[in-house]
Amino acid sequence: MPELPEIAALEQFLQTHAVGAVVGRVDVAALSVLKTFDPPATALQGRDVTGAGRFGKHLGLNCDGLWLITHLSRGGWLRWTDNPSATPPKPGKGPLALRMHFFTPEGATPAFDLTEAGTKKRLAVWVVSDPKEIPSVARLGPDALEVTEDEFVALLAGTSQRIKTAIVDQALIAGIGNAYSDEILHAAKVSPFATTSALGADKVAEVYAAMRSMLGDAVERSVGQDAARLKGEKRSGMRVHARTGLPCPVCGDTVREVSYVDKSFQYCATCQTGGKVLADRRMSRLLK
Template sequence: MPESPEVQALAEELDAELTGRAIAEVDVVEFRVAKTRARPLESLVGERVAGVARHGKLIDLAVESGAHLVVSLGRHGWARWAEADADRAADPADGADSDAAPPPALAAIRFDDDRTLELTDAGTFVSLGAWVVDDPREVPAIAKQGPDPADAEYTRADFDRVVAGRRKQVKAVLQEQESLAGIGNAYSDEILFAARVSPVVHASTLDADQLDRLYEATVGVIRSAIDARRGIPIADQKAAKVAAMRVHGRAGEPCPECGGEIRDFTFGSTTAQYCPDCQTGGELLPLKGGG
Protein backbone atom coordinates (compact mmCIF):
# COMPACT_ATOMS: atom_id res chain seq x y z
CA MET A 1 0.00 0.00 0.00
CA PRO A 2 1.43 3.41 -0.92
CA GLU A 3 1.95 5.52 2.21
CA SER A 4 2.68 9.19 2.74
CA PRO A 5 6.42 9.18 1.85
CA GLU A 6 5.87 7.55 -1.54
CA VAL A 7 2.66 9.47 -2.23
CA GLN A 8 4.46 12.73 -1.39
CA ALA A 9 7.20 11.86 -3.89
CA LEU A 10 4.53 11.03 -6.48
CA ALA A 11 2.74 14.35 -5.86
CA GLU A 12 5.98 16.29 -6.16
CA GLU A 13 6.96 14.63 -9.44
CA LEU A 14 3.50 15.16 -10.92
CA ASP A 15 3.46 18.77 -9.75
CA ALA A 16 6.82 19.43 -11.41
CA GLU A 17 5.92 17.64 -14.63
CA LEU A 18 2.26 18.59 -15.10
CA THR A 19 1.69 22.10 -13.74
CA GLY A 20 0.70 24.29 -16.69
CA ARG A 21 -0.11 21.30 -18.92
CA ALA A 22 -3.58 20.89 -20.43
CA ILE A 23 -5.49 17.61 -20.19
CA ALA A 24 -5.99 16.42 -23.78
CA GLU A 25 -7.77 13.11 -23.22
CA VAL A 26 -9.05 10.91 -20.38
CA ASP A 27 -9.72 7.21 -20.83
CA VAL A 28 -11.40 5.35 -17.95
CA VAL A 29 -10.91 1.65 -18.63
CA GLU A 30 -12.52 0.39 -15.41
CA PHE A 31 -15.78 2.21 -14.66
CA ARG A 32 -15.56 1.40 -10.93
CA VAL A 33 -12.61 3.79 -10.61
CA ALA A 34 -14.87 6.82 -11.18
CA LYS A 35 -16.63 7.74 -7.93
CA THR A 36 -18.41 10.89 -9.13
CA ARG A 37 -20.61 9.66 -11.95
CA ALA A 38 -22.30 13.07 -12.34
CA ARG A 39 -18.85 14.60 -12.87
CA PRO A 40 -16.89 12.06 -14.92
CA LEU A 41 -13.13 12.25 -15.22
CA GLU A 42 -13.61 13.05 -18.90
CA SER A 43 -15.14 16.40 -17.88
CA LEU A 44 -11.59 17.60 -17.15
CA VAL A 45 -10.52 17.46 -20.80
CA GLY A 46 -9.29 20.91 -21.84
CA GLU A 47 -8.49 21.95 -18.27
CA ARG A 48 -4.99 23.13 -17.39
CA VAL A 49 -3.22 21.73 -14.32
CA ALA A 50 -2.70 24.29 -11.54
CA GLY A 51 -0.76 22.00 -9.20
CA VAL A 52 -0.60 18.62 -7.51
CA ALA A 53 -0.65 18.03 -3.75
CA ARG A 54 -1.05 15.22 -1.24
CA HIS A 55 -3.69 14.62 1.43
CA GLY A 56 -2.59 11.67 3.54
CA LYS A 57 -2.40 8.79 1.07
CA LEU A 58 -4.45 10.59 -1.62
CA ILE A 59 -3.33 12.68 -4.60
CA ASP A 60 -5.02 16.00 -5.44
CA LEU A 61 -4.59 17.31 -8.99
CA ALA A 62 -6.04 20.83 -9.13
CA VAL A 63 -7.00 22.51 -12.40
CA GLU A 64 -7.22 26.21 -13.15
CA SER A 65 -11.04 26.34 -13.14
CA GLY A 66 -10.98 25.37 -9.46
CA ALA A 67 -11.95 21.71 -9.82
CA HIS A 68 -9.88 18.90 -8.29
CA LEU A 69 -9.17 15.38 -9.47
CA VAL A 70 -8.64 13.42 -6.24
CA VAL A 71 -7.14 9.95 -6.55
CA SER A 72 -7.12 7.32 -3.83
CA LEU A 73 -4.46 4.74 -4.63
CA GLY A 74 -6.10 2.24 -2.33
CA ARG A 75 -4.22 -0.89 -1.38
CA HIS A 76 -2.45 -1.68 -4.65
CA GLY A 77 -2.79 1.44 -6.80
CA TRP A 78 0.00 3.55 -8.27
CA ALA A 79 0.79 5.76 -11.25
CA ARG A 80 3.24 5.46 -14.13
CA TRP A 81 4.23 7.26 -17.28
CA ALA A 82 2.93 5.16 -20.18
CA GLU A 83 5.92 5.77 -22.43
CA ALA A 84 8.29 4.38 -19.80
CA ASP A 85 6.26 1.29 -18.97
CA ALA A 86 7.46 -0.94 -21.78
CA ASP A 87 11.08 -0.34 -20.84
CA ARG A 88 10.63 -0.76 -17.07
CA ALA A 89 8.00 -3.49 -16.67
CA ALA A 90 10.48 -6.35 -16.75
CA ASP A 91 13.43 -4.50 -15.21
CA PRO A 92 14.58 -6.44 -12.11
CA ALA A 93 15.84 -3.17 -10.63
CA ASP A 94 12.29 -2.08 -9.92
CA GLY A 95 11.92 -4.72 -7.23
CA ALA A 96 9.30 -6.70 -9.12
CA ASP A 97 9.28 -10.22 -10.47
CA SER A 98 10.76 -9.93 -13.97
CA ASP A 99 8.31 -12.59 -15.21
CA ALA A 100 5.23 -10.84 -13.83
CA ALA A 101 3.02 -8.76 -16.08
CA PRO A 102 2.84 -5.07 -15.17
CA PRO A 103 -0.31 -4.06 -13.29
CA PRO A 104 -3.17 -3.01 -15.55
CA ALA A 105 -3.93 0.65 -16.21
CA LEU A 106 -7.49 1.32 -15.07
CA ALA A 107 -7.45 4.95 -16.25
CA ALA A 108 -5.17 7.04 -18.42
CA ILE A 109 -4.76 10.81 -18.74
CA ARG A 110 -3.01 12.24 -21.79
CA PHE A 111 -1.61 15.76 -21.65
CA ASP A 112 -0.89 18.33 -24.34
CA ASP A 113 2.76 17.28 -24.55
CA ASP A 114 1.57 13.76 -25.51
CA ARG A 115 2.73 12.26 -22.22
CA THR A 116 0.22 9.87 -20.67
CA LEU A 117 -0.17 9.21 -16.97
CA GLU A 118 -1.64 5.80 -16.23
CA LEU A 119 -3.36 4.96 -12.95
CA THR A 120 -2.79 1.30 -12.14
CA ASP A 121 -4.09 -1.27 -9.68
CA ALA A 122 -2.26 -4.52 -8.98
CA GLY A 123 -4.88 -5.98 -6.64
CA THR A 124 -7.44 -8.71 -7.17
CA PHE A 125 -10.18 -6.16 -6.49
CA VAL A 126 -10.45 -2.53 -7.58
CA SER A 127 -9.12 -0.34 -4.76
CA LEU A 128 -8.19 2.62 -6.98
CA GLY A 129 -10.72 5.46 -6.88
CA ALA A 130 -11.03 8.92 -8.44
CA TRP A 131 -13.32 11.87 -7.77
CA VAL A 132 -13.91 15.18 -9.58
CA VAL A 133 -14.90 17.73 -6.93
CA ASP A 134 -14.82 21.45 -6.21
CA ASP A 135 -13.22 20.93 -2.78
CA PRO A 136 -10.99 17.95 -1.83
CA ARG A 137 -12.90 17.73 1.46
CA GLU A 138 -15.90 16.49 -0.52
CA VAL A 139 -14.03 13.18 -0.68
CA PRO A 140 -14.95 11.24 2.51
CA ALA A 141 -11.43 9.90 3.06
CA ILE A 142 -10.06 13.46 3.15
CA ALA A 143 -12.94 14.95 5.14
CA LYS A 144 -12.32 12.57 8.05
CA GLN A 145 -8.50 12.69 8.02
CA GLY A 146 -6.61 13.55 11.15
CA PRO A 147 -3.43 15.64 11.33
CA ASP A 148 -0.45 14.53 9.25
CA PRO A 149 2.82 13.84 11.14
CA ALA A 150 4.72 14.99 8.05
CA ASP A 151 3.40 18.53 8.43
CA ALA A 152 5.73 21.06 10.04
CA GLU A 153 2.77 22.27 12.14
CA TYR A 154 2.18 18.82 13.63
CA THR A 155 2.67 18.99 17.40
CA ARG A 156 3.01 16.72 20.40
CA ALA A 157 -0.46 17.88 21.43
CA ASP A 158 -1.85 16.56 18.13
CA PHE A 159 -0.19 13.23 18.86
CA ASP A 160 -1.28 12.95 22.49
CA ARG A 161 -4.85 13.85 21.60
CA VAL A 162 -5.28 10.69 19.51
CA VAL A 163 -2.80 8.26 21.10
CA ALA A 164 -2.48 8.81 24.86
CA GLY A 165 -5.07 6.89 26.82
CA ARG A 166 -6.54 5.03 23.86
CA ARG A 167 -7.80 1.53 24.69
CA LYS A 168 -6.73 0.22 21.32
CA GLN A 169 -3.64 -1.58 20.03
CA VAL A 170 -1.02 1.01 19.26
CA LYS A 171 -0.32 -0.29 15.74
CA ALA A 172 -4.02 0.11 14.92
CA VAL A 173 -3.98 3.67 16.25
CA LEU A 174 -1.00 4.57 14.05
CA GLN A 175 -2.84 3.25 10.98
CA GLU A 176 -6.11 4.99 11.81
CA GLN A 177 -6.40 7.72 9.19
CA GLU A 178 -8.85 9.69 11.33
CA SER A 179 -6.08 10.01 13.93
CA LEU A 180 -2.81 10.19 11.96
CA ALA A 181 -3.01 10.66 8.20
CA GLY A 182 -0.72 8.81 5.82
CA ILE A 183 0.62 5.84 7.82
CA GLY A 184 -0.06 2.23 6.83
CA ASN A 185 1.18 -1.26 7.63
CA ALA A 186 4.81 -0.80 6.58
CA TYR A 187 5.62 2.51 8.27
CA SER A 188 3.72 1.61 11.44
CA ASP A 189 6.04 -1.41 11.74
CA GLU A 190 9.04 0.86 11.24
CA ILE A 191 7.81 3.44 13.74
CA LEU A 192 7.13 0.87 16.44
CA PHE A 193 10.53 -0.73 15.92
CA ALA A 194 12.27 2.64 16.17
CA ALA A 195 10.34 3.39 19.37
CA ARG A 196 10.98 -0.11 20.80
CA VAL A 197 7.26 -0.53 21.45
CA SER A 198 5.18 -3.70 21.04
CA PRO A 199 2.67 -3.34 18.22
CA VAL A 200 -0.14 -5.06 20.12
CA VAL A 201 -0.14 -3.26 23.48
CA HIS A 202 -2.96 -0.81 24.07
CA ALA A 203 -1.92 2.81 23.78
CA SER A 204 -3.45 3.41 27.22
CA THR A 205 -0.74 1.23 28.81
CA LEU A 206 2.19 3.23 27.45
CA ASP A 207 4.17 5.12 30.07
CA ALA A 208 5.56 8.65 29.60
CA ASP A 209 8.90 7.43 28.27
CA GLN A 210 7.26 5.12 25.75
CA LEU A 211 4.96 7.91 24.57
CA ASP A 212 7.96 10.19 24.15
CA ARG A 213 9.77 7.58 22.06
CA LEU A 214 6.68 6.81 20.01
CA TYR A 215 6.07 10.48 19.19
CA GLU A 216 9.69 11.04 18.17
CA ALA A 217 9.66 7.86 16.06
CA THR A 218 6.37 8.75 14.37
CA VAL A 219 7.56 12.18 13.27
CA GLY A 220 11.15 11.09 12.60
CA VAL A 221 10.44 7.97 10.55
CA ILE A 222 7.83 9.63 8.33
CA ARG A 223 9.74 12.86 7.71
CA SER A 224 13.03 11.04 7.11
CA ALA A 225 11.34 8.69 4.65
CA ILE A 226 9.83 11.62 2.75
CA ASP A 227 13.27 13.21 2.48
CA ALA A 228 14.75 9.90 1.31
CA ARG A 229 12.07 9.31 -1.37
CA ARG A 230 12.20 12.86 -2.71
CA GLY A 231 13.56 13.00 -6.26
CA ILE A 232 13.39 9.25 -6.89
CA PRO A 233 11.40 8.57 -10.10
CA ILE A 234 7.91 7.26 -9.41
CA ALA A 235 8.74 4.01 -11.24
CA ASP A 236 11.44 3.32 -8.63
CA GLN A 237 9.51 4.27 -5.50
CA LYS A 238 8.37 0.75 -4.60
CA ALA A 239 11.90 -0.64 -4.77
CA ALA A 240 13.24 2.29 -2.74
CA LYS A 241 10.63 1.74 -0.04
CA VAL A 242 11.34 -1.99 0.17
CA ALA A 243 15.09 -1.43 0.37
CA ALA A 244 14.75 1.10 3.20
CA MET A 245 12.66 -1.08 5.52
CA ARG A 246 14.46 -2.20 8.69
CA VAL A 247 11.88 -4.72 9.92
CA HIS A 248 8.85 -4.58 7.64
CA GLY A 249 9.03 -7.40 5.12
CA ARG A 250 12.20 -8.74 6.78
CA ALA A 251 10.84 -11.82 8.61
CA GLY A 252 13.56 -14.42 9.12
CA GLU A 253 16.35 -11.87 8.78
CA PRO A 254 18.54 -10.67 11.67
CA CYS A 255 17.41 -7.56 13.51
CA PRO A 256 19.60 -4.60 12.46
CA GLU A 257 19.93 -3.59 16.12
CA CYS A 258 20.20 -6.72 18.28
CA GLY A 259 20.85 -9.49 15.76
CA GLY A 260 17.80 -11.48 16.85
CA GLU A 261 15.33 -12.87 14.34
CA ILE A 262 12.65 -10.60 12.92
CA ARG A 263 9.26 -12.30 13.09
CA ASP A 264 5.89 -12.16 11.36
CA PHE A 265 2.65 -11.74 13.26
CA THR A 266 -0.95 -11.58 12.15
CA PHE A 267 -2.55 -8.17 12.37
CA GLY A 268 -6.13 -7.93 11.19
CA SER A 269 -6.30 -9.19 7.64
CA THR A 270 -2.60 -8.78 6.95
CA THR A 271 0.86 -9.77 8.20
CA ALA A 272 3.27 -7.42 9.92
CA GLN A 273 6.79 -7.70 11.34
CA TYR A 274 8.58 -6.92 14.60
CA CYS A 275 11.66 -7.85 16.63
CA PRO A 276 10.70 -9.87 19.73
CA ASP A 277 13.93 -9.00 21.54
CA CYS A 278 13.68 -5.25 20.91
CA GLN A 279 9.92 -4.79 21.18
CA THR A 280 8.11 -7.48 23.17
CA GLY A 281 10.62 -8.70 25.75
CA GLY A 282 11.10 -11.90 23.77
CA GLU A 283 7.40 -12.75 23.58
CA LEU A 284 6.32 -14.17 20.21
CA LEU A 285 3.13 -12.67 18.83
CA PRO A 286 0.47 -14.91 17.25
CA LEU A 287 0.82 -15.84 13.60
CA LYS A 288 -2.27 -17.29 12.01
CA GLY A 289 -1.46 -20.75 10.75
CA GLY A 290 1.45 -21.14 13.16
CA GLY A 291 5.10 -20.09 12.92
Protein backbone atom coordinates in the same frame (compact mmCIF):
# COMPACT_ATOMS: atom_id res chain seq x y z
CA MET B 1 0.24 0.23 -0.30
CA PRO B 2 1.71 3.68 -0.95
CA GLU B 3 1.90 5.66 2.28
CA LEU B 4 2.76 9.25 3.20
CA PRO B 5 6.36 9.29 1.86
CA GLU B 6 5.47 7.75 -1.50
CA ILE B 7 2.39 9.94 -1.95
CA ALA B 8 4.47 13.01 -1.04
CA ALA B 9 6.99 11.99 -3.69
CA LEU B 10 4.27 11.43 -6.30
CA GLU B 11 2.78 14.82 -5.40
CA GLN B 12 6.15 16.47 -6.02
CA PHE B 13 6.58 14.46 -9.23
CA LEU B 14 3.27 15.80 -10.54
CA GLN B 15 4.18 19.33 -9.46
CA THR B 16 7.31 19.04 -11.59
CA HIS B 17 5.95 17.17 -14.59
CA ALA B 18 2.24 17.98 -14.88
CA VAL B 19 1.69 21.47 -13.48
CA GLY B 20 1.58 23.98 -16.32
CA ALA B 21 0.29 21.44 -18.81
CA VAL B 22 -3.22 21.19 -20.23
CA VAL B 23 -5.28 18.05 -19.71
CA GLY B 24 -5.93 16.20 -22.94
CA ARG B 25 -8.00 13.06 -23.29
CA VAL B 26 -9.01 11.14 -20.16
CA ASP B 27 -9.43 7.42 -20.80
CA VAL B 28 -11.30 5.38 -18.20
CA ALA B 29 -10.42 1.73 -18.65
CA ALA B 30 -12.17 0.49 -15.49
CA LEU B 31 -15.47 2.20 -14.70
CA SER B 32 -15.44 0.68 -11.22
CA VAL B 33 -12.64 3.02 -10.11
CA LEU B 34 -14.81 6.11 -10.55
CA LYS B 35 -16.59 6.92 -7.31
CA THR B 36 -18.19 10.15 -8.60
CA PHE B 37 -20.07 10.74 -11.83
CA ASP B 38 -20.98 14.43 -11.71
CA PRO B 39 -18.91 16.13 -12.95
CA PRO B 40 -17.69 13.37 -15.28
CA ALA B 41 -14.01 12.64 -15.76
CA THR B 42 -14.25 14.21 -19.22
CA ALA B 43 -14.88 17.59 -17.52
CA LEU B 44 -11.15 17.67 -16.78
CA GLN B 45 -10.28 17.80 -20.47
CA GLY B 46 -8.98 21.15 -21.67
CA ARG B 47 -8.24 22.45 -18.18
CA ASP B 48 -4.89 23.83 -17.06
CA VAL B 49 -3.10 21.80 -14.39
CA THR B 50 -2.55 24.32 -11.62
CA GLY B 51 -1.30 22.19 -8.72
CA ALA B 52 -0.98 18.86 -6.98
CA GLY B 53 -1.82 17.92 -3.42
CA ARG B 54 -1.64 15.18 -0.81
CA PHE B 55 -4.42 14.43 1.65
CA GLY B 56 -3.24 11.66 3.95
CA LYS B 57 -2.70 8.75 1.54
CA HIS B 58 -4.84 10.40 -1.17
CA LEU B 59 -3.11 12.01 -4.16
CA GLY B 60 -4.70 14.96 -5.93
CA LEU B 61 -4.25 16.89 -9.17
CA ASN B 62 -5.82 20.36 -9.33
CA CYS B 63 -7.11 21.08 -12.81
CA ASP B 64 -8.06 24.75 -12.60
CA GLY B 65 -10.39 24.28 -9.64
CA LEU B 66 -11.55 20.76 -10.44
CA TRP B 67 -9.67 18.02 -8.61
CA LEU B 68 -8.82 14.51 -9.70
CA ILE B 69 -8.27 12.63 -6.42
CA THR B 70 -7.09 9.04 -6.19
CA HIS B 71 -6.49 6.57 -3.40
CA LEU B 72 -4.12 3.94 -4.75
CA SER B 73 -5.06 1.40 -2.06
CA ARG B 74 -2.99 -1.77 -1.83
CA GLY B 75 -2.27 -2.61 -5.45
CA GLY B 76 -2.51 0.76 -7.19
CA TRP B 77 0.24 2.86 -8.69
CA LEU B 78 0.89 5.87 -10.91
CA ARG B 79 3.03 5.35 -14.00
CA TRP B 80 4.27 8.28 -16.09
CA THR B 81 5.08 7.88 -19.77
CA ASP B 82 6.48 10.40 -22.22
CA ASN B 83 5.21 8.43 -25.22
CA PRO B 84 1.72 7.10 -24.48
CA SER B 85 -0.29 5.14 -26.99
CA ALA B 86 -2.67 7.29 -28.99
CA THR B 87 -5.16 4.41 -29.12
CA PRO B 88 -7.73 4.49 -26.30
CA PRO B 89 -7.34 1.45 -24.04
CA LYS B 90 -9.88 -1.34 -24.14
CA PRO B 91 -11.96 -1.47 -20.94
CA GLY B 92 -11.19 -4.38 -18.67
CA LYS B 93 -7.92 -5.32 -20.34
CA GLY B 94 -4.90 -5.53 -18.04
CA PRO B 95 -4.10 -3.50 -14.94
CA LEU B 96 -4.84 -0.06 -16.43
CA ALA B 97 -7.67 1.78 -14.67
CA LEU B 98 -7.35 5.34 -15.97
CA ARG B 99 -5.06 7.27 -18.33
CA MET B 100 -4.76 11.06 -18.38
CA HIS B 101 -3.04 12.69 -21.36
CA PHE B 102 -1.35 16.11 -21.27
CA PHE B 103 -0.16 18.84 -23.62
CA THR B 104 2.88 20.63 -22.20
CA PRO B 105 4.01 24.19 -23.05
CA GLU B 106 7.03 22.63 -24.77
CA GLY B 107 4.80 20.67 -27.13
CA ALA B 108 5.22 17.27 -25.52
CA THR B 109 2.29 14.88 -25.07
CA PRO B 110 2.98 12.74 -21.97
CA ALA B 111 0.42 10.87 -19.90
CA PHE B 112 0.09 9.08 -16.61
CA ASP B 113 -1.59 5.76 -15.99
CA LEU B 114 -3.33 4.72 -12.81
CA THR B 115 -2.87 0.97 -12.62
CA GLU B 116 -3.86 -1.73 -10.17
CA ALA B 117 -2.32 -5.16 -9.69
CA GLY B 118 -4.10 -8.16 -8.22
CA THR B 119 -7.68 -9.38 -8.26
CA LYS B 120 -9.03 -7.21 -5.44
CA LYS B 121 -9.83 -3.92 -7.13
CA ARG B 122 -9.83 -1.15 -4.53
CA LEU B 123 -8.22 1.76 -6.38
CA ALA B 124 -10.58 4.73 -6.23
CA VAL B 125 -10.86 7.95 -8.27
CA TRP B 126 -13.01 10.99 -7.60
CA VAL B 127 -13.60 14.18 -9.60
CA VAL B 128 -14.64 16.96 -7.21
CA SER B 129 -14.42 20.71 -6.79
CA ASP B 130 -13.34 20.34 -3.15
CA PRO B 131 -11.36 17.33 -1.85
CA LYS B 132 -13.36 17.46 1.38
CA GLU B 133 -16.41 16.35 -0.58
CA ILE B 134 -14.82 12.89 -0.37
CA PRO B 135 -15.82 11.22 2.94
CA SER B 136 -12.44 9.53 3.44
CA VAL B 137 -10.70 12.89 3.06
CA ALA B 138 -13.18 14.81 5.20
CA ARG B 139 -12.63 12.52 8.19
CA LEU B 140 -8.83 12.54 8.09
CA GLY B 141 -7.02 13.36 11.30
CA PRO B 142 -4.00 15.68 11.40
CA ASP B 143 -1.15 14.82 9.07
CA ALA B 144 1.56 12.66 10.61
CA LEU B 145 4.26 15.14 9.58
CA GLU B 146 2.33 18.19 10.76
CA VAL B 147 0.85 17.06 14.08
CA THR B 148 2.64 18.55 17.10
CA GLU B 149 3.86 16.40 19.96
CA ASP B 150 1.22 17.85 22.29
CA GLU B 151 -1.50 17.07 19.75
CA PHE B 152 -0.13 13.56 19.31
CA VAL B 153 -0.18 12.96 23.06
CA ALA B 154 -3.77 14.19 23.25
CA LEU B 155 -4.85 11.98 20.35
CA LEU B 156 -3.40 8.84 21.92
CA ALA B 157 -4.85 9.78 25.30
CA GLY B 158 -8.29 9.75 23.73
CA THR B 159 -8.13 6.10 22.69
CA SER B 160 -7.35 2.74 24.29
CA GLN B 161 -6.51 0.88 21.09
CA ARG B 162 -3.36 -1.08 20.45
CA ILE B 163 -0.67 1.36 19.36
CA LYS B 164 -0.31 -0.38 15.98
CA THR B 165 -4.04 0.09 15.35
CA ALA B 166 -4.02 3.68 16.57
CA ILE B 167 -1.27 5.05 14.35
CA VAL B 168 -2.76 3.53 11.18
CA ASP B 169 -6.22 4.92 11.99
CA GLN B 170 -6.56 7.65 9.34
CA ALA B 171 -9.23 9.45 11.36
CA LEU B 172 -6.73 9.75 14.19
CA ILE B 173 -3.49 10.46 12.30
CA ALA B 174 -3.29 10.69 8.52
CA GLY B 175 -0.68 9.13 6.28
CA ILE B 176 0.70 6.05 8.06
CA GLY B 177 -0.04 2.53 6.87
CA ASN B 178 1.06 -0.99 7.70
CA ALA B 179 4.66 -0.72 6.54
CA TYR B 180 5.73 2.51 8.21
CA SER B 181 3.86 1.68 11.41
CA ASP B 182 6.05 -1.44 11.67
CA GLU B 183 9.14 0.69 11.18
CA ILE B 184 8.06 3.39 13.63
CA LEU B 185 7.29 0.93 16.43
CA HIS B 186 10.54 -0.94 15.85
CA ALA B 187 12.52 2.31 16.05
CA ALA B 188 10.66 3.30 19.24
CA LYS B 189 11.13 -0.22 20.72
CA VAL B 190 7.39 -0.58 21.35
CA SER B 191 5.31 -3.74 20.98
CA PRO B 192 2.63 -3.52 18.28
CA PHE B 193 0.22 -5.01 20.84
CA ALA B 194 0.89 -2.38 23.52
CA THR B 195 -2.25 -0.39 24.32
CA THR B 196 -2.07 3.38 24.10
CA SER B 197 -3.45 3.71 27.64
CA ALA B 198 -0.56 1.63 29.00
CA LEU B 199 2.20 3.65 27.36
CA GLY B 200 3.96 6.08 29.65
CA ALA B 201 4.78 9.64 28.66
CA ASP B 202 8.36 8.73 27.79
CA LYS B 203 7.28 5.96 25.40
CA VAL B 204 4.68 8.17 23.72
CA ALA B 205 7.42 10.75 23.17
CA GLU B 206 9.64 8.04 21.66
CA VAL B 207 6.86 6.92 19.29
CA TYR B 208 6.32 10.53 18.21
CA ALA B 209 10.05 11.09 17.64
CA ALA B 210 10.33 7.82 15.70
CA MET B 211 7.30 8.76 13.58
CA ARG B 212 8.77 12.12 12.62
CA SER B 213 12.22 10.65 12.00
CA MET B 214 11.16 7.59 9.99
CA LEU B 215 8.66 9.47 7.82
CA GLY B 216 10.91 12.49 7.38
CA ASP B 217 13.84 10.33 6.28
CA ALA B 218 11.61 8.36 3.91
CA VAL B 219 10.25 11.54 2.33
CA GLU B 220 13.78 12.87 1.89
CA ARG B 221 14.85 9.65 0.17
CA SER B 222 11.73 9.47 -1.99
CA VAL B 223 11.13 13.01 -3.22
CA GLY B 224 12.94 13.54 -6.49
CA GLN B 225 12.91 9.86 -7.39
CA ASP B 226 11.33 8.79 -10.65
CA ALA B 227 7.86 7.37 -9.98
CA ALA B 228 8.97 3.97 -11.26
CA ARG B 229 11.69 3.72 -8.60
CA LEU B 230 9.67 4.66 -5.53
CA LYS B 231 8.60 1.13 -4.62
CA GLY B 232 12.18 -0.06 -4.61
CA GLU B 233 13.25 2.94 -2.55
CA LYS B 234 10.56 2.15 0.02
CA ARG B 235 11.63 -1.49 0.32
CA SER B 236 15.31 -0.60 0.63
CA GLY B 237 14.68 1.51 3.72
CA MET B 238 12.77 -1.10 5.69
CA ARG B 239 14.31 -2.69 8.79
CA VAL B 240 11.56 -5.12 9.81
CA HIS B 241 8.57 -4.72 7.51
CA ALA B 242 8.37 -7.53 4.91
CA ARG B 243 11.61 -8.98 6.32
CA THR B 244 10.21 -12.04 8.11
CA GLY B 245 12.93 -14.55 8.91
CA LEU B 246 15.79 -12.14 8.31
CA PRO B 247 18.03 -10.79 11.08
CA CYS B 248 17.04 -7.58 12.82
CA PRO B 249 19.62 -4.95 11.78
CA VAL B 250 19.72 -3.63 15.36
CA CYS B 251 20.11 -6.76 17.52
CA GLY B 252 20.45 -9.67 15.09
CA ASP B 253 17.38 -11.55 16.33
CA THR B 254 15.05 -13.07 13.73
CA VAL B 255 12.32 -10.73 12.49
CA ARG B 256 8.95 -12.30 13.28
CA GLU B 257 5.48 -11.97 11.82
CA VAL B 258 1.88 -11.87 12.97
CA SER B 259 -0.53 -12.83 10.20
CA TYR B 260 -4.22 -12.15 9.70
CA VAL B 261 -6.57 -13.11 6.87
CA ASP B 262 -5.37 -10.54 4.34
CA LYS B 263 -2.43 -8.78 5.98
CA SER B 264 0.50 -9.26 8.29
CA PHE B 265 2.94 -7.19 10.27
CA GLN B 266 6.53 -7.72 11.35
CA TYR B 267 8.45 -6.97 14.54
CA CYS B 268 11.57 -7.88 16.50
CA ALA B 269 10.89 -9.69 19.77
CA THR B 270 14.21 -8.68 21.31
CA CYS B 271 13.87 -4.99 20.46
CA GLN B 272 10.13 -4.59 21.02
CA THR B 273 8.57 -7.20 23.29
CA GLY B 274 11.26 -8.15 25.77
CA GLY B 275 11.82 -11.43 23.94
CA LYS B 276 8.15 -12.47 23.99
CA VAL B 277 6.87 -13.96 20.74
CA LEU B 278 3.47 -12.53 19.89
CA ALA B 279 0.60 -14.88 19.05
CA ASP B 280 0.30 -15.43 15.33
CA ARG B 281 -3.43 -15.67 14.68
CA ARG B 282 -3.03 -17.70 11.51
CA MET B 283 -0.75 -20.29 13.11
CA SER B 284 -2.94 -20.42 16.22
CA ARG B 285 -5.89 -21.48 14.10
CA LEU B 286 -3.87 -24.14 12.30
CA LEU B 287 -2.69 -25.66 15.58
CA LYS B 288 -6.19 -26.03 17.05
